[in-house]
Amino acid sequence: MTGGLAAHLVVERVGFRLDVRLRVAAGEVVALLGPNGAGKTTALRALAGLQPLTAGHVTLDGRDLDRPATRSWIPPERRRVGVVFQDHLLFPHLSAVENVAFGPRRQGLDRRAARALARDWLDRVGLADHVARRPRQLSGGQAQRVAVARALAVGPALLLLDEPLAALDARTRLDIRAELQRHLAAHSGAVLLVTHDPLDALVLADRLVVVEAGRVVQEGDATTVTARPRTDYVARLVGLNLHRGHATGHRVRLSDGLVLATADRGDGDSFVAFPPSAVTLRPDRPGEGRCNTWAATVAGVERHGDNLRVRLDGVLPVAADVPPVDAAGLRLATGQPVWAAVEPTAIRVYPVAVT
Structure with missing residues (x-):
């Protein structure tokens, strides 16, 4: 150079x-x-x-x-x-x-x-x-x-x-x-x-x-x-949830044991990333057969643009963006239990090793 x-x-x-x-x-x-x-x-x-x-x-x-x-x-x-x-x-x-x-x-x-x-x-x-x-x-x-x-x-x-x-x-x-x-x-x-x-x-x-x-x-x-x-740090910088696991086809097993179904295929050690807007919350456990759902606890709530940014603790700590019209029914107080879900098509899967 x-x-x-x-x-x-x-x-x-x-x-x-x-x-x-x-x-x-x-x-x-x-x-x-x-x-x-x-x-x-x-x-x-x-x-x-x-x-x-x-x-x-x-x-x-x-x-x-x-x-x-x-x-x-x-x-x-x-x-x-x-x-x-x-x-x-x-x-x-x-x-x-x-x-x-x-x-x-x-x-x-x-x-x-x-x-x-x-x-x-x-x-x-x-x-x-x-x-x-x-x-x-x-x-x-x-x-x-x-x-x-x-x-x-x-x-x-x-x-x-x-x-x-x-x-x-x-x-x-x-x-x-x-x-x-x-x-x-x-x-x-x-x-x-x-x-x-x-x-x-x-x-x-x-x-x-x-x-x-x-x-x-x-x-x-x-x-x-x-x-x-x-x-x-980079994930927070660009506004994504980021976790690491092991991918086999359209399944990624995370370090805590939770398995996420994904539209992307993966093989071996992989990252999964998805935006807070892709995370949906509900007060009750969803019916059988719904994939990518887990129990969580509200850790904090703050304004984020036109939505509420909800920080969740539990088996899969993530951030979720909730429209104000949906927030009232969820009773989003710190410590409140909720159920979280993310669609397979919203999840990006890519290898941990840089290729």
Whole structure:
């Protein structure tokens, strides 16, 4: 891989080890997702040059930025890397145009050319009338636009986005996400988006990499990852119930002994996944011959869009989405016994081993 990012990030700290391989082609947007403490921020800091590697390497456009084995290390200010942080981290004493011009000035542009470039970028992000304002005079959305312009103005070979939308309100996030999508589509360099928000990842990224406990647990395009989650975290992220068992034809025996009938065929160790909307609840035991039913206990109830999301404990812990019109008859109080069912056609079956 001569262009883009090729990295093997190994960082060891007391009680934690990051060991992640990343490849991002020029012009590609990759989202790095994972729960808190998974190592996302450590990975981003290593790529930016703020966290030296213990082992491995960071190679950008064929040039080593960090390779401990050969004692190669390029400081942050000499890397062709732009960073947009969650809280934008603009220089508070500089105006918007001076913030954006800072990077080009460090690259050697004279003051006039750097300010002209900065004004052009502020115009691109819709802030042509805000060039003289300082960060405290900007709204959160405006400040984040300045941060995006500042990062892109240096023409980075690698753009790092660290939860860039997390600090914004819902309406502003929607607008900035759409703008960011447009700018990333036009950017010729590699882009790594660090986020915990699946919507940001699905809208902005070409490919997803999921990390847990410092290691990659799943990667692929959005369709593959969302259709076939491989860990509980990924399943929750994409809104699916996920269990593991042993498949024989159209039957899957789960670890707790329950056997689910499925429309999919399987063979050997397999995952079964199905959406909460496919789980139906009833107060009484169904008649004989009904497949895929089990006794459960209500563990919690919360609003989820137009439905109620019901968490169930018992032989098969799952989440079920119940329309409000059906909820009254079920008496959905914590500890209430119910019967749950899922149709065979709603269950996806796929092997545990990655093929």
